[in-house]
Amino acid sequence: MPAFGFAHLRGRRHHSDVLEYLERIQATLDPFGGRFVIHGPPAEVLEGDWPGSMVLIEFPGRAEARAWYDSPAYRAILRLRTDHVEGDVLLIDGVGPDYDPTERARTLRAEAERAGEPAA
Template sequence: MTKAYWIVHVSVHDPERYPEYLTAAMPVFEKFGAHFVVRGGAYQVMEGSERERNFVIEFRDHATAVACYQSPEYQAAVRIRQKYSDADLIIIDGPA
């Protein structure tokens, strides 16, 4: 079974309120067995534009990664996140 990953880039424009998103999202990540491979850290932009927060989140498979994103609980968290930040998020399969 091939693992799948969320690759997420976030620009926070209200850092005081952004933790509301984390409070809502973290239990959802736990429920779906998400593992943070990259969470923040130093980075260097080589091409393209940047966002100051970068994450790689591992899931056991593509279906689980999509189910997490589409879950009602995570969609509630997304609505919170969108108030306080802008993000790019893709789901990508790992190597077979």
């Protein structure tokens, strides 16, 4: 099952360190099968508020995503971004091709019932 590195970046600056980070990041992703899915420009916001931009990087699985983030190669460039761009970064598992949101709802209802909570 794929896993994703997701970043919500704000206050982006075109500092030379950030540009160097962009020039070097792909080489840190390649050994872990990472690839950019989204890199970028502001999204069209349909509901709510979304300041900043987003980045989504796909990996074959959570182990590869974590290994990339902890790798010496990535750690060597990380400060080039974090010193100049504010943001939140997450690792999250994706869902498989057979994912069924109806089944997820059933599971959540059952958990709520076991906890004695109404599933409103």
